[in-house]
Amino acid sequence: MSKIITRRALIGGLAVGSGALLSGCDALGQNADFRKLLSLGETGNFAIQRSLQDRMALAREFGPEHISPIFRANGTRVPPGDAYAAHMAEKFANWRVKVDGLVAKPQSFSMDQLRSMPARTQTTRHDCVEGWSAIGKWTGVPLKLLLDVAGLSTRARYIVFHCADMMSGQNPYYESIDLIDAMHPQTILAWALGDAELPVGNGAPVRLRVERQLGYKHAKYVERIEAVDDLTKIYRGKGGYWEDGAGYEWYAGL
């Protein structure tokens, strides 16, 4: 019976079949309903990680022997524009970080104020969605302290980070996290990497560290922290620059 179908025909058939499979996968990937179906995986991952993970569970902190010799800077290396260039020239003396939105007392912190607040130092691993990792020592003020000073409204559900970083020249970089990550002890606004001021490539003068998520959540060049009840009204509504533009998951815990 196996003689009826020759091996050559079978192998040819497999090749044609796999070609059809591949173009079929591309077609499926372009279908909005199918992508919605696939995104159930993301919803499930978010749900199961949040149920397995204690709210306060810490990301691994490393000893100094594990620090990457060179901490790779990624994304924007130097934000374009005169305004940022002027801040660089002034060594960020006039940089402000505003905290507004659904808060009782909107704030505007100078870098000196941020540096004089209680700081946390943590040597953690930065995991890029592309697959690489770098370990660095970060120092900064816990986000919770800033939100406590501003008096977060009970209506607030997300914290949005607006950046002085026009990624593609059109849309500014922004990111958002929920309140579980916002209140996490390792979620800090870092103003130092290693024992030096935060370099420009890594987000000077201040960047977010949200250690239980991938690198694109760690907004650099933070200018404004906004408390909101809904992400759909901000830019294209997906909660972040890469989420809006490239379809990355909003929850980047894996």
Place this chain on the structure above:
Amino acid sequence: MIETTELPVVESARQETRQIFRHRLSTRLWHWTNAVTIFVMLMSGLMIFNAHPRLYWGHYGANMDAAWLTLPRFPGWATIPSQYNLALARHWHLAFAWVLAFGLLAYLLWSLINGHLKKDVALSKAEVAPAHLWEDIKKHAKFDFHSEEARYNPLQKITYSLVLFVIIPAAILSGLTLSPGMNAAWPWLIDLFGGRQSARSIHFIMAGGIAAFIVVHLALVLLAGPINEIRSMITGWFRLETKA
């Protein structure tokens, strides 16, 4: 599991053809679910790999660190999707990961209960005796794969055990270790693999192991008689020709 039914005897060359019930429903369901899932995982995985086609050992590793393996990017015919799209590849990979992990779990539990693992996959002491294994290797070299009752032979059992209990579980666990959220939830994952970049390397090696298994598996199906083999994986019934 062996159930036989008496079938008309084929007279030519004094051969007898018997139908043997070879594959249970659980095995067949898992096989075809995996036939799809594994391909999606491998091909979307290659697209994810393409985003940073370098592998490292230890906790960290980026462009300026020493890679133990650097590969050119995999071509479009080998990846899902075929054009560079890391976000979409991740959607595929992280959705089908559920099917792979819970499919394996369900299959192993079902196979434990229905006795498949004990009766068909577990190796007896006699089978792992060097002389017995050597006989089996010689039989394979002669392309003679079928025992009298079409049961799995020792090399087959060793391969299936390796895939079931080592390669796929290691692929799943090393994949979980890549997740910073899972690292916080289950810190022992990082220690199990010796760091996230080691886990990424092991994840890639396990994927290579699965790909190698598929190549050998398909080659053996072709050599052993593809119609009979494929039919038995669809209906469960295998045709065995024995010399009368």
